[in-house]
């Protein structure tokens with residue numbers, strides 16, 4: 291069975307979003323209007339209670355859940371399910387006044403004042419206790435309500451706290467990591483450098499601009515600790531619901547490729563992955579397709595955390611946000627294609643922030659399904675209602691999954707270590723952009739690709755793309771060797787395999803940890819170029835690529851010494867002109883490709899295409915500006931084509947039925963500007 295329905299009792303893709311009735315309790319007319327307008331918009335799910343603590347408990351020990359019961363009942367009677375959030379993302383004033391230890395302290399060791407949200411100390415035992423008590427109360431109050439399909443823990447975990455409680459906990463975390471042996475830590479952090487040796491764990495502070503920030507190992511361990519501490523906080527919340535409502539699954543909403551927390555680690559205990567999608571649609575620097583590719587990468591990363599099931603787009607906006615530099619409205623037609631992109635990438639939901647604009651305070655002008663105007667005959671409402679209708683038509687897709695034969699390896703430890711290392715160029719390392727560029731090449735060729743951590747299982751994939759894996763975790767190199775040896779294809783780039791998990795350099799040649807053997811080469815120097823510098827790369831025997839074409843190489847060029855690898859391309863300029871720039875090494879049944887320079891996309895594409903051919907991964911000829919994905923269910927596959935251009939295009943499809951238009955399609959099919967086709971391919 292491939293199909294995995296996230297919520298068996300809901301026989302539909304979910305459509306809805308954050309609903310804040312607690313802001314309108316004195317307006318029963320509005321609450322009544324909400325329900326029938328939700329039905330008009332095809333909304334079948336809302337998220338309640340994300341920031342409701344001060345209404346649940348206006349004074350310590352005084353609880354009000356009557357309103358929540360009433361809302362849950364009304365929604366359920368009207369066929370609308372609820373994602374029930376815990377309110378730990380923001381606190382009432384009385385809580386901070388009574389328990390100031392709950393307030394976060396920044397890295398300058400200044401305690402925050404009460405206000406905004408997400409500014410609590412995740413370590414504070416008092417805060418954890420209060421959250422626990424609130425969660426127990428919530429679970430007991432509403433946990434048996436038939437309308438609740440999912441718990442939503444807190445909101446967008448993020449940030450760090452450096453209060454004395456957190457610092458002490460960090461020291462204990464280090465004791466545990468380094469077996470209570472300070473010399474192990476001194477070695478891992480290489481503290482003899484600049485005379486930074488510690489005698490005791492108690493001497494260690496969290497990194498700070500006005501304190502220690504030069505030890506890469508410390509900086510990295512602090513980030514790891516912050517993730518572990520956040521996960522512990524999240525799991526403490528989850529434990530309440532696991533015990534009291536074991537049948538209700540649990541999620542927390544992630545942000546895009548958020549830098550401060552290792553989402554791969556946070557994703558593990560969750561039942562469902564969900565995230566909040568807010569691209570800068572309509573920005574002048576890039577096409578709608580390019581903006582959507584960034585969003586696709588986020589979708590795909592979320593999907594890949596649990597690739598045996600759909601994920602959820604928990605928040606998105608039908609019109610504009612209020613926190614971009616310029617808050618531009620979505621153009622006509624854009625909402626449909628961008629909402630369905632989530633489904634194409636493997637989401638079973640299109641959810642919004644927010645159902646109705648709040649009347650005051652910080653998000654009063656943030657887009658919503660319902661405006662202050664209070665009418666359903668608006669462009670935005672109609673766009674939402676159209677998506678509601680389309681999601682009904684796409685019901686057969688529910689529970690199907692995307693099965694990728696290729697994966698890009700992405701790692702937070704690597705991201706942190708690479709960003710932090712004093713080397714190369716601060717301006718051009720651009721790890722996430724490098725991953726995005728790689729991702730775009732798969733998309734351009736219609737190849738579904740997962741984005742996974744290097745610690746994940748490689749079986750099931752035939753090709754692994756490894757951009758800039760500066761920090762190579764223990765065991766990964768051996769697993770890559772086994773993967774290639776058994777017939778896999780690996781494409782790895784410059785600045786890979788420099789340091790181990792403690793950020794200590796591998797000795798004896800990069801890429802380290804035995805990867806020189808896999809790739810049949812070592813890197814003698816890495817040249818960091820100024821933005822004005824351009825080298826050239828010429829392929830010397832890659833099928834289909836002319837030897838006369840010179841592709842540009844910028845930013846980074848490895849000077850490579852081959853030890854068994856074949857040279858696939860050479861540099862054309864500078865003191866390493868004629869030396870290998872791209873190599874390929876046969877290893878067991880498979881091949882290891884090494885791209886030693888940041889070559890232009892057209893050149894990287896040629897290497898990936900060559901590796902895909904070897905891996906027997908079929909490519910698709912897509913018109914420019916079209917995104918393609920395939921979702922597979924038990925009895926059918928669904929091919930999604932999304933046209934981000936405003937012009938009609940022609941796509942090539944297998945015979946099937948377009949679930950959007952209801953028409954039979956086969957061969958060349960015209961897709962309107964901003965059009966979407968979802969072809970249920972005939973078995």
Ligand code: GAL
Pocket residue numbers: 445446566568605611612643653656
């Ligand atoms: C999200 C957040 C929501 C809302 C939204 C606005 O990050 O979870 O509560 O603030 O942004 O775009």
